[in-house]
Amino acid sequence: MEINSQAALTLNQKIIDEANVIMLYLDPQGIISMCNKKIEELIDKKKKELFGKHWLDILCHDSNIAAKQQMFKAVLDNSITYKRANIFEGSIVDFNKKEHIISWNITPMLNETEGLAGILLLGNDVTLLKEREASLKKIDETLMNILSSIKEYALYVINLKGNITYYEMGFEAMFGWKKSEIIFKDVGLLHTKDDTENKLPFALEQVKENGHYQLKLSLVKKDGRVFPVILSVNQFLDSDGNLIGYIFIAKDITEEEKLEYQVFQSEKMAAVGSLAAGLAHEINNPLFVVSGRLEMLLGNKKLNKHLKDSLKIIDGQADRIRTLVDRFLSFTRKTSPNLKNLDVNKIIKNVLPLLLYHKLPSHKIRIARDFAKRLPLIKGDAHQLQEVFINMFINACQEMPKGGTLKIKTDIVENKFVRISINDTGRGIAPENLKNLFMPFFSTKSEGTGLGLSICYNIIKSHDGTIEVESQLGEGTTFIVKLPFAKKGA
Amino acid sequence: MAGKILVVDDEAPVREMINDLLKKENYQVCSVATGEEALESVNKEDFEAVLLDVKLTGMSGLETLKRIKEKRPDTIVIMITGFGYDEELVTKSNELGCSGYIGKNAAISQIISCFKEFIKAAKEKIK
Numbered sequence: 123m124e125i126n127s128q129a130a131l132t133l134n135q136k137i138i139d140e141a142n143v144i145m146l147y148l149d150p151q152g153i154i155s156m157c158n159k160k161i162e163e164l165i166d167k168k169k170k171e172l173f174g175k176h177w178l179d180i181l182c183h184d185s186n187i188a189a190k191q192q193m194f195k196a197v198l199d200n201s202i203t204y205k206r207a208n209i210f211e212g213s214i215v216d217f218n219k220k221e222h223i224i225s226w227n228i229t230p231m232l233n234e235t236e237g238l239a240g241i242l243l244l245g246n247d248v249t250l251l252k253e254r255e256a257s258l259k260k261i262d263e264t265l266m267n268i269l270s271s272i273k274e275y276a277l278y279v280i281n282l283k284g285n286i287t288y289y290e291m292g293f294e295a296m297f298g299w300k301k302s303e304i305i306f307k308d309v310g311l312l313h314t315k316d317d318t319e320n321k322l323p324f325a326l327e328q329v330k331e332n333g334h335y336q337l338k339l340s341l342v343k344k345d346g347r348v349f350p351v352i353l354s355v356n357q358f359l360d361s362d363g364n365l366i367g368y369i370f371i372a373k374d375i376t377e378e379e380k381l382e383y384q385v386f387q388s389e390k391m392a393a394v395g396s397l398a399a400g401l402a403h404e405i406n407n408p409l410f411v412v413s414g415r416l417e418m419l420l421g422n423k424k425l426n427k428h429l430k431d432s433l434k435i436i437d438g439q440a441d442r443i444r445t446l447v448d449r450f451l452s453f454t455r456k457t458s459p460n461l462k463n464l465d466v467n468k469i470i471k472n473v474l475p476l477l478l479y480h481k482l483p484s485h486k487i488r489i490a491r492d493f494a495k496r497l498p499l500i501k502g503d504a505h506q507l508q509e510v511f512i513n514m515f516i517n518a519c520q521e522m523p524k525g526g527t528l529k530i531k532t533d534i535v536e537n538k539f540v541r542i543s544i545n546d547t548g549r550g551i552a553p554e555n556l557k558n559l560f561m562p563f564f565s566t567k568s569e570g571t572g573l574g575l576s577i578c579y580n581i582i583k584s585h586d587g588t589i590e591v592e593s594q595l596g597e598g599t600t601f602i603v604k605l606p607f608a609k610k611g612a
Numbered sequence: 613m614a615g616k617i618l619v620v621d622d623e624a625p626v627r628e629m630i631n632d633l634l635k636k637e638n639y640q641v642c643s644v645a646t647g648e649e650a651l652e653s654v655n656k657e658d659f660e661a662v663l664l665d666v667k668l669t670g671m672s673g674l675e676t677l678k679r680i681k682e683k684r685p686d687t688i689v690i691m692i693t694g695f696g697y698d699e700e701l702v703t704k705s706n707e708l709g710c711s712g713y714i715g716k717n718a719a720i721s722q723i724i725s726c727f728k729e730f731i732k733a734a735k736e737k738i739k
Contacts (some may be wrong), residue, residue: 399695402717403667406694407623414629417720418636448717449695488701 144224144245152176152194152240164247166217177243181224182217193229202230202238222249231233266290274373277357280309281367296345296374309370310343313349329355329368341372350375384588387560391579394561403445403450413440449573463499463608464507465538466532473511477519486525494533500540502585510578514544514601517574521548521599539604541585548599551593559591575602615660618645620650620676621692622669626716630663637724647671647679652707654680654687661711661731666693666701676702688734690727692716711737 138145139159147156161181162169172180182190194210201208210226224245233239269277273292281287285306294300297312304311310318311607317339327562328335335355340348351372358367416437420430518528526547535541551559558564560579582589586606593599617639621627627643634641642659644650647668654662662680666673677689690712691705702713713728714723 402696403694406696406716407626410694411625411629414633414720418632444717448696451717 144183144243144247146177146243146245148177148241148243150240152178152241153474154180155240159365164214164216164222178212181214182212183221197228198230198241201228202232205230206234222247223252224248276370276372276374278312278370278372279367280370281561282365284309286312286523287367291371296343296372297341303344314340314342325353325355326368329357330365333357338375350379383557387579388583391560391576391583394576395580397448402447405447409440409443409447413437413444416440432562449577460503460505461501464502464503464504465497466500466507466542466605467493467497469502469504469507470511470530470532470542473508473515476512477515487519487522488525488527490527490529492529492531497532497540498534498587498607500605502605503581506581507585510581510603511542511544513574513578514603518544518546518548518599518601521550523548526598535604538607540607542603542605544601544603545598550595550597551591551599552595556593560589614639616642617656618650618653618659618662620645620647620662620668620673621665622646622667625658628664633720633724637728645669647673647676651675651679651683654684659687661688661690661727661734663690663692663727664710666691666695666705673702674708677705677708677710685709686738688731690714690730692723 129418141158141160144160144164145158146154146161149155154175154177157169157172159169161167161172165181167180178187178191178194190212197208197210197471207227207229210228212224212226214222214224216222220268225248227244227246229242229244230238231240231242269290270292273295275291276289276293276296277291278289279287279292285308286304287306289301289304297304299311309322313322321337321339325335333356337349337353337355339353341353342348351374354373356369356371357365358369360366419425419445420433420437425433457462470491470493477489515528515530522528527545528547529543531541531543531545533541533543555564560575564576577588582603582605588604590602591599592602614637617634619627619630619634619641621630621643622645624645627645631641631643639660642653644653645668648671650662650664651655653659661692664673664677665681668676671679673693673739677691680687680689688711689709691701691710692714693701695701696715696717705713711734712726714726716723718726
């Protein structure tokens with residue numbers, strides 16, 4: 123029996139020594155009274171050398187040992203009070219001076235009177251785990267950095283109720299919403315009313331069935347501005363594969379649409395141009411005959427007064443047609459600009475006094491100039507550019523029959539263009555009219571031929587520049603002309 | 613009496629009108645409808661000038677100009693067109709040796725005075 127119990131003790135000690143965990147038994151003051159062999163593998167000390175030492179002095183590598191002691195006491199007290207094991211984290215430096223992070227499981231051992239008899243500490247080396255955790259955290263942070271640096275795209279996730287639960291990438295920059303303002307709000311805030319009722323439910327149905335759906339629509343910024351996007355919608359699944367929401371990735375395509383529009387506009391203008399040239403030629407030939415014959419008739423001195431007056435009226439009307447055709451031809455003209463290095467500010471300053479010669483309610487219109495100083499020179503034809511600016515200034519003034527402000531601003535954009543912004547505080551242009559604005563014969567005014575802006579468009583294009591318009595009904599219109607810098611030495 | 617002018621235009625009313633206008637200015641006028649006929653006429657007789665339309669049926673005005681200048685380099689040719697002022701056309705016509713370029717969209721009096729001026733300048737150049 124004696125032998126058996128001795129054998130059992132030896133076995134117990136063997137099990138304790140071989141356990142893949144550091145085992146310490148401390149007296150109530152924290153002095154080590156027992157430990158297993160595992161500790162010998164870590165530090166360059168034999169088990170016996172540890173007995174009688176305070177465990178924190180030997181087995182805790184920390185610069186602020188007093189704080190560690192306090193923390194240990196608090197953890198221990200909590201364990202005693204609630205009669206449960208607690209976790210305490212410390213570190214041990216091994217004989218290679220390598221630091222190991224140990225997660226200590228602290229179990230208070232109580233005597234019959236519920237007093238503290240000793241403390242059992244089971245330590246797990248979690249260094250590798252911590253390193254992995256840190257590297258995962260780093261990967262996570264890197265991923266987040268990558269995601270948040272992709273500004274052209276916005277990612278947002280909604281739950282099945284349609285509430286926004288998460289967003290990333292260029293979301294804040296694209297929409298202007300802050301996290302606290304938008305999280306858990308209805309996704310309808312980001313979409314137009316019409317899309318929320320029609321396109322969006324249809325898209326979500328498609329995603330439910332096919333897993334993915336892509337569509338082109340408009341989204342809404344916090345300030346109410348609407349912009350075009352390509353929206354990619356995917357299922358958001360939990361680990362069991364159940365649908366718990368939808369992931370949206372939006373790509374702002376405002377610039378692409380602008381470019382597409384410019385190409386379309388340019389092709390359309392070229393087609394209209396060749397049509398106009400042909401038409402003008404066909405009108406000019408018979409008109410030439412009509413005018414010639416009229417002139418010959420009018421030269422006849424025997425003609426009675428009534429007949430002469432009638433012929434003069436016909437001549438006047440023929441002249442009117444000729445002027446119109448001339449104007450039309452100037453729209454299609456293939457005259458290359460007479461290019462010289464020019465200061466845009468100077469051209470505008472020269473043009474402004476001409477406004478007074480036109481029948482404008484100038485006295486009710488304030489002209490606000492905001493000219494950039496030391497504007498780079500552009501290469502252009504002064505006469506043609508003057509024609510553009512006078513045309514645009516008159517247009518702007520005509521938009522403000524009751525008065526307002528004509529704001530003319532020049533600055534530099536993209537480090538290669540001089541930008542001229544001409545803004546009026548007038549009626550604004552309806553969205554359906556905006557796309558036709560540069561088309562010949564398109565006019566929203568009762569007066570004029572509707573050729574002015576199409577001529578401006580052609581002139582700016584022949585200067586390798588661009589002309590764009592932004593308008594809001596009731597708030598006014600801004601024309602933006604961009605002209606490239608003159609090349610140095612050119 | 614001023615010299616003889618060859619008018620080349622494929623539209624009869626235009627041809628007739630130019631005939632009448634030039635006759636009023638004391639020119640003798642001969643008119644044809646195509647480039648081919650114009651070449652034939654230029655080969656047969658001398659003209660003070662040829663008033664040649666740019667857009668012709670069949671051989672184009674520019675091609676006719678080129679061939680006239682190849683055969684009779686001293687012939688004064690003035691181009692006339694309903695296209696108005698077109699830099700590309702003007703440059704091409706000048707390269708081929710035309711002595712002037714008139715748009716049908718100008719006033720009649722202006723067309724006649726330009727025509728006379730061009731002939732005068734071309735004659736001085738030949739001298």
